[in-house]
């Protein structure tokens with residue numbers, strides 16, 4: 205297949221790019237406009253492969269997108285480009301509406317015209333995968349059953365509202381125009397190349413630097429953690445087998461409270477690189493809660509597991525160990541991000 209993928213220099217996108225080039229025969233055009241969270245280094249290991257190319261184009265730039273589609277002639281589009289950090293969406297929601305809602309509209313519109321220009325088998329086989337989040341379903345109480353494909357939408361943050369809007373657009377394009385699109389909604393990802401503003405990389409790096417580990421509220425909030433390489437595998441299965449109009453809810457069956465996650469990272473670091481000053485749990489600092497903080501996300505992935513013949517390979521302990529080891533071995537990747545581009549003001553600042 206010839207796959208056009210958006211957001212391939214970000215965290216999840218680059219995992220998909222690496223997976224496709226290493227494990228399949230597909231050709232890939234990565235469309236990434238390189239926002240703060242993107243890096244060429246995330247795809248450096250496969251960038252010289254003749255099946256890979258990257259163009260620095262925004263999904264809001266319809267004219268350039270149109271040319272890219274016409275020239276590359278994709279069989280499928282995987283749409284991963286998005287603003288994704290909830291705290292940033294609270295501080296500045298405009299970028300989330302612009303990229304996640306307007307950008308998805310602009311990509312859908314150009315993609316539909318391209319699809320209309322195709323004929324015969326190429327047109328019938330064309331697929332558009334929109335990669336989304338489980339946060340569109342709102343949040344769960346402790347006892348509620350996990351989200352499934354039929355859970356009603358109830359987004360509660362500017363981020364999740366913008367993703368919900370984009371999901372609705374994609375489904376409307378399918379129902380109204382017959383556009384062969386489908387959606388995946390996935391739980392929290394973690395793993396190598398995760399930008400150090402998110403909980404897991406932030407805690408690993410802060411703990412290594414002996415800085416405080418900011419836990420929002422009481423640390424009781426629960427996330428279902430999926431190792432990013434397992435997610436990449438699921439998305440590739442989805443683009444190869446996904447049925448237009450379908451939804452696939454992808455999760456790892458690995459729910460953990462934030463405080464459990466933070467404690468586990470501390471224990472792993474204490475084992476791998478002991479700190480002469482003492483156990484890292486001493487660095488945990490409970491800080492002011494995130495406004496409107498969603499309590500619990502969890503997915504029942506049964507439908508996706510069955511339809512995509514996929515299952516997350518890593519349990520949380522195995523995936524976290526790999527992740528911590530990766531951050532220990534890749535200081536050259538995260539140190540410049542911390543120094544040049546990441547404003548760490550929030551770290552433990554709000555006691």
Ligand code: TYD
Nearest residue numbers: 290392401402403404418419420425427462
């Ligand atoms: P995050 O990685 O931002 O992902 P999301 O909000 O999309 O789930 O946060 C994961 C959880 O960790 C979430 O409940 C908020 C919490 N959190 C902290 O307690 N401290 C932090 O410094 C950050 C960034 C997140």
